[in-house]
Every structure is written in structure tokens, then in C-alpha cells.
Amino acid sequence: MADIQDFFSKQFSRIQSNSNYLKIKAMPTPQKWAAIVGIFLISQIIFFGFLYLAFGKIVVIGFMASILAGLATGIGALPALFFKNISDNLFNGLLGAAAGVMLAATAFSLLMPGIEYGNAMWPGKGLWIVSLGMLLGALFLHYSDKHLPHLHFDAVPDIKQDSLQKIWLFIIAITIHNFPEGMTVGVSFGGGDINNGIILAIAIALQNIPEGLAVALPLVGLGYNKWKAVGIATLTGLVEPIGGLLGITMVTAFSSILPIAMGFAAGAMLFVISEEIIPETHAKGRSRYATFSLMIGFIIMMVLDNILA
Helix, strand or coil, X not given: CHHHHHHHHHHHHHHHCCHHHHHHHHCCHXXXXXXXXXXXXXXXXXXXXXXXXXXXXXXXXXXXXXXXXXXXXXXXXXXXXXXXXXXXXXXXXXXXXXXXXXXXXXXXXXHHHHHHHHHHHCCCXXXXXXXXXXXXXXXXXXXXXXXXXCCCHHHCCCHHHCCHHHHHHHHHHHHHHHHHHHHHHHHHHHCCCHHHHHHHHHHHHHHHHHHHHHHHHHHHHCCCCHHHHHHHHHHHHCCHHHHHHHHHHHHHHCHHHHHHHHHHHHHHHHHHHHHHHHHHHCCCCCCHHHHHXXXXXXXXXHHHHHHHC
């Protein structure tokens, strides 16, 4: 953990000592923000222009969808500006709904299309190819859990009473799990079905909302500036576009891996649901709120999938 903090501290110090950074910092406030906005817009035009020329329109749309899904983490963190905590029933309900949304998205937008794509490429073998991908996705998350320092979701209820280091380990856990979620959005767009990609992006955005709240509230409880806590929560979601870009470019460049990639994304999603989200909703005993919220979330996503298909 200390090594990770040292790395980011060194990178931040390097940026602060950069001559261009110092020039911008010395500008009057209006000019400073104009320069920052201008640099950002130019960088985005160059980046998205490159993506469009190299991979085509669908990659650009998929990458933007993964960015918006990641930003939903920040939206979920906004209540931390007004409250230091929320009731267990409300939080469990939000997490339960997130689990239901993810389950439906996994079934209807990843597994079923993945099997269809697999059968189209290798008749009669789609089911087995997707199943292999699911196991690989689960093993990837299992390996990440074993080898990267973090805490599980069930540390959330008591996290405010523990050390700052423990909270940052939990934030790392959220960030780790956001990467395969972003990849899920990218893979779904990589199949060429924009509607399917949009459905997955909506699902990921909805389940990111309680995650953002889970990150921001403990930080506010420990005395962090409220806007800074919301900013940190938002940053945990912005790892998703990296996974999204990786997923969509891989599948676009190598279309034959689409079925196994969809299985991989589904396996990673199911791992997170079973390992982290559902146990957390019942951490203090059975929660009927979480159970019914899961069912409602599943139904909402199932309806959306059929309406938008």
C-alpha cells in the first residue's frame, strides 16, 4: 500500500515541478481555466479523431459510453455533499438493485448474444466457448483479489471507524472491479450491436451509483472535504473507460474472440455480484429490502433489454 501511495506522490510532485504546469498556475484565474479547458478539448479532439480513423465510429461511441458509465460513480457520490451516512435499508436496497441490474445485463446482453455469436462462427460450440470465457473472467478477478492489496465490499459498514489506510484499500478494491466492468461495455459494443452496448452501459452506470456512495461517505465521515470525497469517488469510476477501450479495440481488431470475450466479461460480472455485492447486502443479517430490490433491478433491466433491442 505504501508503495502505491509513494508512486502517486512522486508522479504528482513531478507534475507540480513541470515548467508548463507552473506557467499555467501563474496565470490569472480566468486565463488559467480557459487554458485548462482548451488543452482538454484539443486533447480530446486528437484522441477521438485517432480512434475514429483507426477503428471507426462504433469504437468512439463505445468509448464515450464507458466514460459516461464511469461518471455515474460520481453521480452516486453526490449525496455525500449533504449527508454523512444513510440508513442500512436504503444502502442495501441500492446495492440489491445494482446486483439485479448486473445479473439481467449479464444474462441478456452478454451470455445470450455471446452464445449466438459463437454458434455463428463455430456451429454448435457457442455454449462451450462462452462457458470457457466465463471461467477465465472469474479466474482473472480471483487472481486480482489474491495479488492486489484491497478490502472487500463487506468492510463498508465499519469502514468509517478504521484507519485511513483501510479506506484507501477499499477504494482500490472498487477501482479493481471497475476495470472489468468497463471492459464489459467495450466488448458489447465491439460486437457491432449499438443497442446492446447501450443497454450494458446503462446497467453498469446504474450499479456504479451505490459504489460511488460507498466510497464518498466514509471519506466525509473521516473529515475529508466533501467535494474532494466526491472527486475521489468519481476517479474510481474513470478506470472503466480504460477497460472499455481495451475491450472494444480488441474485439474490433480480432472479431473471432468476441464470444469468449463476452463470456469473460460475464464471468467477471458474476464474480463481483456473488463475491462482493450480494454478501454485502446481507452483511447484517437477511435483508428483505435487498432481495426485492434485486428482483426489481432485474426486471427493469430485462424490460429495457427487450424495449431497446
